[in-house]
Amino acid sequence: MSRYQQTAIPILIVFLVSCAKEVALPIKAHFEVTAESNDYSVPVRVTINNLTEGADTYLWTFEGGEPSSSTDKNPGMVRYNRPGSYTIDLKASNRDGNIETFQYLIQIDEAIIPKFEAHIVDDNYPPVTVNIENMTTGADRYQWKFEKGIPSQSTEKSPQHIVFNEPGDHVIILEASNGRETQLVSDTITVTPDVYADFDYQVAFDDDDFQVPVSLTLVNKSISATNFEWTFDTAVPSSSMETNPTITIHTPGVHQLKLKASNSKRSHTITKEITIYDDTNLRIINNVKLGISSAHNNNIVGAFYSTTSREVYIKEGVPLDDGSIIDVAFFALNQDFNFNKFVSPDEVEDYTFEPIPNAKHTKFINLQESCECEASLTVVEFDAMEDDTLLSEMTIEETIGGIQDFDDTEVPRIVLFETWDGRKGAIKIKEFVQDGANSHIVMDVKVQKQ
Known part of the structure; x- marks a missing residue:
């Protein structure tokens, strides 16, 4: 090797080292945020997936979160207990002194707590009118379904004057939403059977051969009735407003017993016949x-x-x-x-x-x-x-x-x-x-x- 060659090799090494110091590694700061169960209503738990490249150290700031900060590469889970808009800040750096930041805005929603009361107007005899009192929190969109109701559905916050004509149990369903999440709640109202008049009678023990005079106790079997009007043209008494009156028939023949049963909305009438015989003693x-x-x-x-x-x-x-x-x-x-x-x-x-x-x-x-x-x-x-x-x-x-x-x-x-x-x-x-x-x-x- 010549003397010239021996001198050139150290110069090349110094040149290459000098070039390496001048090229600093870049940082590309980035991360993803995933909410547990995709639920953004408080309490919210999010997981940070750090996708940053070229960094050696990390400083996280979680506005409104628990914890509020971290220096871990992957800080794990962060919890938010109050609704609002919060930023997640990452400051990433490396040994070359490079620093890059990345910011993410997260919207934390108020918890949807669906709640309502179905208020029956007057009574639950058909037709039944229902007014809704909506007490839901955390939602701004509402979808109502009224089983066999008129109307059958609504998007109003508190629907009024829903009418149920058919007796039985009817389910009211509320789907409350904030645009990202939906919660359901339901309640059942009962419409009583329509008013129906009916009765039987019990004859006094000594009169069970139906020979005059005959004493009868009317056994009221009416449905959904609150008021009763009895008419007995050939008995004593000839009328009554009692629920289960007692009457006496003194003459033989065919006798009519009439009952009109009613409630606050409707009435129904029934007539029955009874045959009374001569007294044979x-x-x-x-x-x-x-x-x-x-x-x-x-x-x-x-x-x-x-x-x-x-x-x-x-x-x-x-x-x-x-x-x-x-x-x-x-x-x-x-x-x-x-x-x-x-x-x-x-x-x-x-x-x-x-x-x-x-x-x-x-x-x-x-x-x-x-x-x-x-x-x-x-x-x-x-x-x-x-x-x-x-x-x-x-x-x-x-x-x-x-x-x-x-x-x-x-x-x-x-x-x-x-x-x-x-x-x-x-x-x-x-x-x-x-x-x-x-x-x-x-x-x-x-x-x-x-």
């Missing part, structure tokens, strides 16, 4: 079961009966304070029915029964064939009896022969009686049922009401 009771003495005392099938309450009483069912309502007592020695008789309630203690408190006396003719008295009634006459004419003409006498026991060889058997309060009647034994401890007779009873 005869109570007809079929298929009464009275047990043998053991069945009664074992509380299986009662042997005591009341023609006024029309109930059979077992041993434990006898009223403890006053059994005067009981007017028929039956005694059967066993299930073979070879010794049977009807006995007066005030004499039952003579026939294996416990005494009946305050018992009254009933006259019986068990054996008409042995009575040697004028009173008599055949099976044919019993079956044909539709009023109390035959009974009212009888004189019921208790005789030694008439109160005797009988067996089950004659079926059916007619037994005559007269209660302590003067009501005359007849019993037709239709069947002797042998069933061990459940053995009993089956009988029909026809007795005067008064």
